[in-house]
Amino acid sequence: MDDSRRWWTLPVVSAAQLLVVLDGTIVNIALPSVQQALGMSDAGRHWVVTAYALAFGGLLLIGGRVSSALGHRRAFMIGLVGFAAASALAGAAAGPGMLFATRALQGGFAALLAPAGLSLLTTTFTESRERARAFGVFAAVGAAGSAVGLVLGGMLTEYTSWRWCLYINVPIALLALLGTTLVPRDRRAPSRDGRLDVPGAVLSCAAFVAVVYAFNQAEPLGWGSPIVLALLVVGVLLLVGFVAVERRVSHPLLPMRVLAHRVRAGAFVAITLMFAAMFGFYLFMSYYTQTVLGYSPVQSGLTLIINALAALVGSMFIAGRLHGRVPPAGLIVSGLIAAAAGVAIVTLLTPQSSHVLPLYLAPALVLTGLGLGCVMSPTASLATAGMPPQDIGAASASYNAAQQLGAALGTALFNTVATSAAAAHMATATRSAASVHGYTTALTVGAGILVVTACLTAVLITVRTTVHREMEKDAS
The missing domain is CATH 1.10.287 (Helix Hairpins)
Structure with a gap:
């Protein structure tokens, strides 16, 4: 295989990963503007986000199966074209119904695009050092995508229009599609079995x-x-x-052998609970900086750039360089503990806290970013390592589904805990103090989740390097 062409796979798949992750958050900042422009009710506005999340997560396993049947490169290209078209239609939506439907269509094509992209990466880079570099970049894009979405969403909404939060996907998808023409074709023929497990x-x-x-x-x-x-x-x-x-x-649709391996199951547990805690943390950052500190949406989003840069360092320069030298469990557990420490820092906030950004938020953003980068890279690699060709699509889809499930759980759990704790504190404190108490209570739960996850991961993912080496040997 032409080595120069083979490396085109990395930026192309990373661009698609940015699309998928970014689109989960970019609309959040624009939601008030969308609601006002299209006349949505308070009860119905959440469908702008929910329609995408449900279609994406619900169809991921099917997307992984279709990717294996069509060939990962072909499925990837179809996903890009469909995602671009759905984004253009969503940006042009004339009413709530059209926007909800096109957001669901975006999620459906994302469910094909995400597992196809991860499968391409898995089958293209099989040598240990190359695999570490490739998954480091992929994880960095995934870890930073949510933060970039908040920043970009705020800037586009404030300086252009909420519609550009959707139109922006079109040029990114078309550039990735153009790059895909340089990506080598699948090394293995697509699955000849066209039967779909309909009940599953x-x-x-x-x-x-x-x-x-x-x-x-x-x-x-x-x-x-x-x-x-x-x-x-x-x-x-x-x-x-x-x-x-x-x-x-x-x-x-999902062979049970994908989940039966203890190490792979540990990777799924780690990424699911990591995303649960981190999406709760991101929700805290959005609410706390805007409602308590008085930041604008753009300022709130820009604060998360610290987290995005730290995630880049964690995935590429720590996890990427230590891949093969340090056991995967060591990287994952260390990343979870670092993230837990970062979340724990902001639980110390009080209504009287001063110099909040340098003393609390910046250290928390650095530690959570480093932790996320150190967890995503090895878990993405472990989730697909050692799989037979016909199961790579299912493993890739399961990994993406685990992230979606964790994000949904974390957002709902954090919001419920924070709201309940604030309401209980309202009788004896000011509204601002009650809000801060609610946030810190929810973040304490988030830090606890990360510590428990670190313990589970240490048990499920062996600390010996031999298991990981065997998985990588099988993959190659």
């Missing part, structure tokens, strides 16, 4: 939608709401049904 597809999509929608509804309704509890019960039952079906069908 329906059950997986319905289970994800039920669980994630329950998380979303927990924010306004509370975790004790009959609707939320019913959705959670239905989601769990659908998930049990999905596992039962996948164990019996001859061509499962």
